[in-house]
Amino acid sequence: MDIRQETPFTRMAKNAIRAIPRGRVATYGQIAALAGRERAARGVAWVLHSSSDAAGLPWHRVINVRGAISLGRGRGFEEQKKRLAAEGVVVGRGGRVDLKRYQWEPKDGAASSPAVRKFLAGLLKEK
DNA sequence: AATGTGACGGACC
């Protein structure tokens, strides 16, 4: 299935995903924030599962805020785990990843808007 | 036009 319309949100979301460095991960909410819609995590999930060109994105670097792989077993879970492991990301039982250790923290211009910094600061607190 | 559906997230019991 393809995204019919390339809206600013879907475009920015994809750009944000492409910006995630190897060996690091980002959460759906984080990508949403980078795309200008802090609370549109669902929209990000939608962008991924409905894009045929997701194959051209480092989609495996996107996980949920609990640090876990959201895909179910037999529905991509194994593939995502494999891809992350191949980049050196330790994925434990249940597809758990240590966000403290692997979460991407953009420090450059575009990604450092006040809203984004605030969002990331909140994530660093605990969990 | 209205409702339903996700690879979500956070607030509130």
Place this chain on the structure above:
DNA sequence: TGGTCCGCCACAT
């Protein structure tokens, strides 16, 4: 710790 509810986005019915 764990459910439920609701907002978010774009698309499907």
